[in-house]
Amino acid sequence: MELLWAPWRLSYVQKVTKSKSEKCFICDAFNDVSENDRSNLLLHRGEKALVILNRFPYNTAHLMVCPVRHTGDFESLLPEEMLEIDELLKKAIKVIRRAYNPDGFNIGLNLGKVSGGSVDTHIHYHVVPRWSGDTNFMPVIGGVKVIPQSLEDTYDILKKVWSENG
């Protein structure tokens, strides 16, 4: 799980998110209905939950499953929200497995800034595919990890496999 709390990445993300005042990129993406899902990296619009790619991924196909409702309070999640989140987590694993054949996954939730979460006002489950040896071959340059595939390419592949799998 060391990648999920990599300190060099945390400072980078904090720098980025702090400059954007209090805006919530998850709500912004979901509320943007002008056919910008690709540029917003929004993979799936559900009724109570959504799936969005992480713009600062730990690995290729790192995505996040979130409730549609803007809340950072885990205990306030309703049963129907939990159910849809669980279903989307399951589907995300299936889709990433088919598209990228990872050796494993890290799935996690950071609650509160002290836990390492960069956005603590909107709950998001991280789904991070892992490949054997992936901590070795991706170098860290200037605090930003180099990811071998562009976000748009990753989005297109995941979107295709997502729709093929109902």
Ligand SMILES: [Zn+2]
């Ligand atoms: Zn939000």
